Amino acid sequence: GAVVSQHPSRVICKSGTSVKIECRSLDFQATTMFWYRQFPKKSLMLMATSNEGSKATYEQGVEKDKFLINHASLTLSTLTVTSAHPEDSSFYICSARVRERVQETQYFGPGTRLLVL
Amino acid sequence: AQSVTQLDSHVSVSEGTPVLLRCNYSSSYSPSLFWYVQHPNKGLQLLLKYTSAATLVKGINGFEAEFKKSETSFHLTKPSAHMSDAAEYFCVVSETLSFQKLVFGTGTRLLVSP
Numbered sequence: 001g002a003v004v005s006q007h008p009s010r011v012i013c014k015s016g017t018s019v020k021i022e023c024r025s026l027d028f029q030a031t032t033m034f035w036y037r038q039f040p041k042k043s044l045m046l047m048a049t050s051n052e053g054s055k056a057t058y059e060q061g062v063e064k065d066k067f068l069i070n071h072a073s074l075t076l077s078t079l080t081v082t083s084a085h086p087e088d089s090s091f092y093i094c095s096a097r098v099r100e101r102v103q104e105t106q107y108f109g110p111g112t113r114l115l116v117l
Numbered sequence: 118a119q120s121v122t123q124l125d126s127h128v129s130v131s132e133g134t135p136v137l138l139r140c141n142y143s144s145s146y147s148p149s150l151f152w153y154v155q156h157p158n159k160g161l162q163l164l165l166k167y168t169s170a171a172t173l174v175k176g177i178n179g180f181e182a183e184f185k186k187s188e189t190s191f192h193l194t195k196p197s198a199h200m201s202d203a204a205e206y207f208c209v210v211s212e213t214l215s216f217q218k219l220v221f222g223t224g225t226r227l228l229v230s231p
Contacts, residue, residue: 004160043221107163108162
């Protein structure tokens with residue numbers, strides 16, 4: 001199956017700093033990637049849809065100026081948490097969409113755990 | 118609008134006994150349905166998917182699921198649980214053909230005891 005990687009796997013930062021998380025499709029090209037946030041013992045919440053070469057589409061309630069998304073190539077999307085605060089601490093997961101005939105499947109990265117002190 | 122209901126937040130089984138994780142969906146159009154598994158502090162792994170082909174779908178690690186339109190269900194089963202199956206399982210729906218974002222269920226934690 002398609003492989004998606006994320007870097008870093010864990011990051012600790014001070015409040016007020018910015019953190020960049022990378023999502024890469026390793027063996028395929030992904031015109032569309034997705035960023036999710038998962039709170040402890042909760043389901044995944046879609047934050048935004050990242051489209052290669054264009055602006056990301058954010059879900060309602062997600063601050064686009066705080067969560068900057070860049071999808072500059074067909075294999076890389078980045079999420080930057082700007083001016084991080086402790087409430088931004090969470091598990092961030094990306095996925096990449098693969099089109100297989102008439103069907104599409106999302107393959108997920110291993111996630112990035114962010115802790116803001 | 119689509120939605121998914123996972124009826125059990127926790128399911129406990131003994132090793133070697135059958136597993137049943139229940140999922141009901143709501144979709145206006147022809148749905149695609151997925152089961153993903155998440156082990157602690159890990160990302161999600163696709164177990165299996167239904168996209169309007171055979172109603173009985175076989176996945177990895179011995180799991181399978183049956184799409185029942187009349188019952189709007191897509192329950193996940195496995196004949197014999199293994200300790201390594203202990204994880205969080207998510208039932209997910211999206212619309213086939215006009216692919217929309219994935220809608221996740223709230224998850225079911227599977228506990229496997231020796």
